[in-house]
Amino acid sequence: MTKKGVLLVNLGTPDSPSVKDVRKYLDEFLMDGRVIDIPKFNRALLVKGIITTFRGPKSAKLYEAIWTEQGSPLMIYSLEQAQLLQQSLGDEYHVELAMRYQSPSIKQGLENLKAKQVDRITVIPLFPQYASATTGSVIEKVMDEVKRWQTIPPISFINSFHDNDKMIQVFAENAISQNYKQFDHYLFSYHGVPERQLLKADDTGKHCLQRPDCCDQLTAINKFCYKAQCYDTSKKIAAYLDIKTENYTVCFQSRLGKAEWAKPYSSEVLKDLAAKGIKKVLVFSPAFVADCLETIHEIGVEYDHDFKALGGEKVQLVESLNSHPLFIEALADLTR
Ligand SMILES: C=CC1=C(C)c2cc3[nH]c(cc4nc(cc5[nH]c(cc1n2)c(C)c5CCC(=O)O)C(CCC(=O)O)=C4C)c(C)c3C=C
Numbered sequence: 068m069t070k071k072g073v074l075l076v077n078l079g080t081p082d083s084p085s086v087k088d089v090r091k092y093l094d095e096f097l098m099d100g101r102v103i104d105i106p107k108f109n110r111a112l113l114v115k116g117i118i119t120t121f122r123g124p125k126s127a128k129l130y131e132a133i134w135t136e137q138g139s140p141l142m143i144y145s146l147e148q149a150q151l152l153q154q155s156l157g158d159e160y161h162v163e164l165a166m167r168y169q170s171p172s173i174k175q176g177l178e179n180l181k182a183k184q185v186d187r188i189t190v191i192p193l194f195p196q197y198a199s200a201t202t203g204s205v206i207e208k209v210m211d212e213v214k215r216w217q218t219i220p221p222i223s224f225i226n227s228f229h230d231n232d233k234m235i236q237v238f239a240e241n242a243i244s245q246n247y248k249q250f251d252h253y254l255f256s257y258h259g260v261p262e263r264q265l266l267k268a269d270d271t272g273k274h275c276l277q278r279p280d281c282c283d284q285l286t287a288i289n290k291f292c293y294k295a296q297c298y299d300t301s302k303k304i305a306a307y308l309d310i311k312t313e314n315y316t317v318c319f320q321s322r323l324g325k326a327e328w329a330k331p332y333s334s335e336v337l338k339d340l341a342a343k344g345i346k347k348v349l350v351f352s353p354a355f356v357a358d359c360l361e362t363i364h365e366i367g368v369e370y371d372h373d374f375k376a377l378g379g380e381k382v383q384l385v386e387s388l389n390s391h392p393l394f395i396e397a398l399a400d401l402t403r
């Protein structure tokens with residue numbers, strides 16, 4: 068029986084939390100021209116001269132704090148997702164997991180699918196909202212690999228799944244399990260991107276960042292805009308849980324460097340909420356399909372610590388999609 072191939076691709080994580088491995092990871096990740104989109108010479112100066120030197124040891128400490136006996140949480144959940152998807156799809160399919168950076172590589176994943184003689188390949192970048200730095204980069208890398216093949220099979224790419232009903236339901240159900248009604252305010256905190264990248268993605272040149280609320284509605288003009296897709300995901304989760312507009316804020320975290328990134332910044336929103344006397348904040352992080360450094364540590368540890376220092380009581384993270392059976396169904400639906 069011929070099989071259909073599926074390549075699940077997440078971002079990647081260091082091989083270990085050692086400074087050496089974290090530097091190697093940061094170097095490959097941040098030298099990607101879709102992640103730090105400045106001329107290559109300047110990017111090399113910035114990444115090799117400053118970021119990996121100074122950020123390497125700092126990031127290594129953070130990774131050390133979240134590392135488990137089985138390894139990095141992002142890797143553990145990604146392997147589980149691939150294994151469960153394989154079970155769900157059955158023998159008709161062959162599922163491979165790859166990481167955009169470090170291992171297992173996209174090249175190896177594609178070679179494995181080729182060795183299985185699959186008659187078509189579906190690539191699912193594991194990022195619900197499209198960004199050039201993530202989904203765009205995965206698509207580019209896959210095309211770059213297969214361009215060397217003599218026979219290129221039919222390949223399809225999932226470009227985004229920001230509005231996938233099952234994905235929305237898992238975030239909402241996880242919040243219900245965490246007794247979400249006890250919280251005073253809700254954040255939808257997405258990984259940020261530089262504003263420069265939002266502007267570059269606006270083909271009209273007349274829409275994004277022209278007004279503060281430019282992308283809070285998803286329309287024909289901004290349908291591929293990362294920020295617009297983030298607002299759309301948030302609205303759908305809030306609607307499922309009946310959270311009123313005034314009780315939630317969409318915001319952006321994990322800024323790197325001095326440039327302007329997508330706003331408002333999550334850390335600033337938390338300061339404002341503390342100043343208003345808000346005590347308990349529940350944080351959804353729907354840019355990620357699995358808990359990782361940016362959810363477990365940045366939200367669950369750092370934001371919680373900083374918010375308490377400002378007089379708040381707690382910041383709590385809603386568990387990510389991880390290996391939830393409904394998310395595996397969502398991946399199976401996307402494949403089919
Ligand atoms: C939603 C997906 C992501 C986008 C968009 C994104 C953009 C982006 N990220 C950086 C810099 C860093 N990101 C780091 C970690 C990290 N980023 C994502 C996802 C997106 N990044 C994930 C899933 C992770 C966690 C990986 C893990 O191992 O758990 C890091 C490293 C950690 C740290 O030092 O904070 C950096 C650096 C840039 C510049 C960028 C630009 C568009």
Ligand SMILES: [Fe+2]
Nearest residue numbers: 078258321361
């Ligand atoms: Fe990132």
Ligand SMILES: [Fe+2]
Nearest residue numbers: 275282289292
């Ligand atoms: Fe936009």
